[in-house]
Amino acid sequence: MPKNRTEVLVDVCKGCGLCVEFCPKKIIRLSDDINSSGYHPAEIIDQEKCIGCGFCYLICPEPAMVIYREER
Amino acid sequence: MRKVYHRPEGLTDTLMRYCPGCGHGIIHRIIAELLVELNIRERTVGIAPVGCSVFADEYFNCDMIQPAHGRGPAVATGLKRANPDLIVFSYQGDGDLAAIGTAEIVHAAARNENFTVIFVNNAIYGMTGGQLAPTTLPNMVSTTTPRGRNTKLAGNPIRVCELLNSLDGPVYINRTSVHTPQWVLKTKKAIKRGFEIQMAKKGFALIEVLSMCPTNWRMSPIESSRWIEEVMSKYYELKLFRDLTKEEK
Ligand SMILES: Cc1ncc(C[n+]2csc(CCOP(=O)(O)OP(=O)(O)O)c2C)c(N)n1
Ligand code: SF4
Ligand code: SF4
Ligand code: SF4
Numbered sequence: 001m002p003k004n005r006t007e008v009l010v011d012v013c014k015g016c017g018l019c020v021e022f023c024p025k026k027i028i029r030l031s032d033d034i035n036s037s038g039y040h041p042a043e044i045i046d047q048e049k050c051i052g053c054g055f056c057y058l059i060c061p062e063p064a065m066v067i068y069r070e071e072r
Numbered sequence: 073m074r075k076v077y078h079r080p081e082g083l084t085d086t087l088m089r090y091c092p093g094c095g096h097g098i099i100h101r102i103i104a105e106l107l108v109e110l111n112i113r114e115r116t117v118g119i120a121p122v123g124c125s126v127f128a129d130e131y132f133n134c135d136m137i138q139p140a141h142g143r144g145p146a147v148a149t150g151l152k153r154a155n156p157d158l159i160v161f162s163y164q165g166d167g168d169l170a171a172i173g174t175a176e177i178v179h180a181a182a183r184n185e186n187f188t189v190i191f192v193n194n195a196i197y198g199m200t201g202g203q204l205a206p207t208t209l210p211n212m213v214s215t216t217t218p219r220g221r222n223t224k225l226a227g228n229p230i231r232v233c234e235l236l237n238s239l240d241g242p243v244y245i246n247r248t249s250v251h252t253p254q255w256v257l258k259t260k261k262a263i264k265r266g267f268e269i270q271m272a273k274k275g276f277a278l279i280e281v282l283s284m285c286p287t288n289w290r291m292s293p294i295e296s297s298r299w300i301e302e303v304m305s306k307y308y309e310l311k312l313f314r315d316l317t318k319e320e321k
Contacts, residue, residue: 004073005073014091014093015092016286016293018093018293021294022252054253057078058253058257059098059252059256060097061088062088063097063101065077069074070073
């Protein structure tokens with residue numbers, strides 16, 4: 001089980017790419033798929049590496065990101 | 073696992089119709105988070121501007137009024153004076169606040185009215201198609217200055233924080249930005265301070281937020297973020313201009 005989890009709300013995302021730019025772990029990319037609004041949504045490439053920092057959520061204008069952190 | 077970041081209750085379920093990478097969505101979300109965190113959502117009335125965010129009343133999960141272009145501070149004045157226990161915020165773009173609404177904002181600030189202003193500076197008229205705004209930078213291209221803003225012809229930009237900082241009235245004036253996650257956090261702190269000052273009945277707070285308009289800047293969202301970092305924030309200095317509540321102590 002990964003420590004943290006990032007969920008992309010695919011149909012809320014507008015494929016702006018800001019999360020791709022600001023993810024410190026560089027684990028987000030824009031998918032080749034097309035969502036219901038015609039955008040290429042963000043997808044997480046390597047969930048294991050997510051540190052749960054929330055940068056992708058903070059910079060997302062929609063917001064199309066949901067971040068879960070492991071309970072400590 | 074615990075959900076730490078998610079769409080705040082201060083936003084409705086209506087999806088925002090802004091362009092991809094537009095700063096308005098980020099700024100809406102910050103305000104919406106604060107409505108919940110400060111537990112003021114049920115007694116807050118927001119004032120929506122005319123501009124791209126004219127439909128803000130559909131997005132904020134609190135009471136909203138949408139007055140005539142630029143008149144937000146006048147409506148906020150009446151609302152707050154008649155209902156001092158409401159929390160009132162005026163959300164305005166640079167065309168709304170610094171062009172057609174210049175008189176209203178200057179006098180509300182001079183009178184130290186007890187409400188909070190969120191001033192979204194994207195250096196352009198977004199909604200109407202990218203025309204010159206009072207905040208358009210020298211030499212910046214807009215649809216009405218296709219060869220760049222010639223200050224001899226089109227005049228010089230207005231720096232709203234600096235202008236209002238010449239008045240005795242305002243309690244709090246800050247300029248921030250939403251072009252990076254770090255600045256998003258700083259903006260949230262600043263707007264929080266603005267609301268707290270109002271809740272303590274201390275007076276007028278204005279937070280200017282530099283915001284991306286990728287569509288009318290003719291840039292990608294990432295290029296827009298870099299442009300704020302490298303160009304716009306050099307002209308519009310990101311700093312706290314005034315916090316009179318600190319000086320009191
Ligand atoms: C009385 C009046 N004059 C002019 C307009 C046209 N108009 C609509 S939005 C706008 C300016 C919007 O620019 P800004 O406030 O910077 O907001 P943005 O769209 O960039 O968020 C203007 C001039 C109007 N709606 N009403
Ligand atoms: S939470 Fe941080 S590390 Fe995880 S995907 Fe988002 S930006 Fe990347
Ligand atoms: S920042 Fe938000 S809208 Fe932009 S690509 Fe990432 S998830 Fe999608
Ligand atoms: S035109 Fe500019 S300000 Fe308006 S929604 Fe599009 S990006 Fe945002």
